[in-house]
Amino acid sequence: MRIRDLDDKARSARQKAADLGPDIDLDSYTIESPPHEAISDLARLSDGDKERMLLAGIESDTGERSGSYIQKDGVPVFTASLQEGLEIVPIREALEKFDWLADYYWKLIDVDTDKYTARARLDLHNGYLIRALPGARITFPAQACMYLEKDGFSQNVHNIIIAEEGSELHVITGCATAAHVSSGIHVGISEFYVKKNAKLSFTMIHHWAEDVAVRPRSAGIVEEGGLFLNNYICMKPVKSLQTYPRTSLVGKGAVARFYSLLVGSPGGELDAGGGIDLKAEDTRAEIISRAISNGGNILARGDLVGEVPGARGHLECRGLILNQGMIHAIPELVGKVDGVEMSHEAAVGKIAQEEIFYLMSRGLTEDEATATIVRGFLSVDIPGLPAPLQKEIDRAVDMSREDLL
Amino acid sequence: MLVIEDLQVMMGDKELLKHIDLEIRPGETHILFGPNGSGKTSLIMTIMGYPQYRVTYGKIYFKGEDITNMPIDERARLGIGMSYQRPPSIKGLKTRHMVEICAGDGADVDSLAGRINMNSFLDRDINVGFSGGEIKRSELLQLMAQKPDLLLFDEPESGVDLENIVLIGNMINELLERDNTPTKDKSVKEIKKARSRMGLVITHTGFILDYVTADQGQVLYDGVLACKSNPVEIFKQIKSVGYEECVRCGSET
């Protein structure tokens, strides 16, 4: 579809509320980005920015990163690839430069899905293309940061991530706000392409402010023998989050695993989950989520659809209510043919008193015992995730544990 | 020293323990026998401080302090520790971390684990999917790190295989400082005198008696503590005439 047609289609959805999540008045946010100067080196970021970005897993010391993309409000301020075979290009530039990108832009998500997709097309600021060339093994993570510096800003981005045939790519995306920002909205489209025998891990850490609304719109496709690991961590206060990435496994033996860690703080509304469609033989899918309500409301969704014999999927949804709030686990399984194997496990509750006493009898105070159990609850081993990324996840978990108690 | 005076414990409106008196002096180890449901676990959970066991009468003193209403963690810090009959499992908490918690300030977890065949469990979540015998070893490992002054063992050898029972028995013996072998510098008498750890061990099988020389045995029967005597004798009695008869004989003497 040509850009003009996309725009027409988007316009028709300008006012269209989303199926899920509270409706947001987009007009109450500005789309005028202040100018930001490009920087030549991440070390040049202000200490305040560095600190906030680090909270979302973005390192200004890039020793353990294969490349970086940093966007402040609507403006890319830094783009660099440090490894051969890795391309990182701001999406606007990429759309002009690469004709082939038209085959990937708005291909997995309909531009008229809702007002957020419409905005991401019609008022697009920027975003990134991150691509591992065929056969490239990009073992250090590439990092991308979406930073909100202007209060009341609507940040509209579009990202395309491509792991070409036989490649390996790890991406960490950190979304954060500057310390003074309290409100804003982030509208982010992400399209993931995992080609034949490629491996892509995508870890997103959200570290927003209390009054920020977040509407990601993501979708992925995994070809034969491909592996897509998708981790989502949102443990800091946020006003409203609604996300429901959908991934299709279209090639034989394709595998997708989604992990999410969510904390709902007082006043927060989180509606998060994901769906995986198993469309080819020997495909495997796993969705694992851990949700803690610390006074907020959380809807934890998960949906597996088995369409061919031999498809296997497992969904695990565990919720912990710490200080009131609500958790609603909605695990769904659909088997469309004979011979699919799908299961789910869901549990919502509070911390078992018995576990607290057990730890107290080993010398911990009640608070220490609670903290230890919460840490355990949030610790999921993610096989195949490089150590620096596991480190970032652990850091986020440790920080949130401090907040919770 | 642990002193229990005229202790009555209720759960709901059920009286689990009826006017228990018990004294364990520094260096002493007692064995507790009794049929299923007689209140043995209730007694040690009460000593540990589990609030669902409501103390409605009597007192518990430890090291001279009245601990009757003390929270569990304070009792632990005062030097009481227990090996559970059925501990909970905690997802996401590695056994290694649990042992570190028990040790408080630093322990060589690997070498401790090596002593009771637990190395391969350190990176598993505590008690999750452990077999019956493995749980007993995991509990013991935690106490080895915790090193409490009063050790409460709730059936430490139930379900443990013959090879591991040797390990467990010897380790409990060591923890309770029961080894009486005289050395050049120390006579048996001196060893006994230097001993300060206290123990209360619940057993059905009596296997533990092959490894631990205990000072005293008692039978808990329907919430009543009876029959203080030599533990090996008591065990023989129970085997030959049963608990009920054993208790009757105990109350007659």
Ligand SMILES: Nc1ncnc2c1ncn2[C@@H]1O[C@H](COP(=O)(O)OP(=O)(O)OP(=O)(O)O)[C@@H](O)[C@H]1O
């Ligand atoms: N939560 C509870 N509700 C009702 N009764 C209980 C509860 N917990 C324990 N009891 C009862 O208290 C009694 C004593 O139990 P306890 O666990 O102390 O027995 P025990 O001597 O350790 O037995 P065993 O040898 O089988 O381990 C039993 O009759 C048991 O059913």
Ligand SMILES: [Mg+2]
């Ligand atoms: Mg018992």
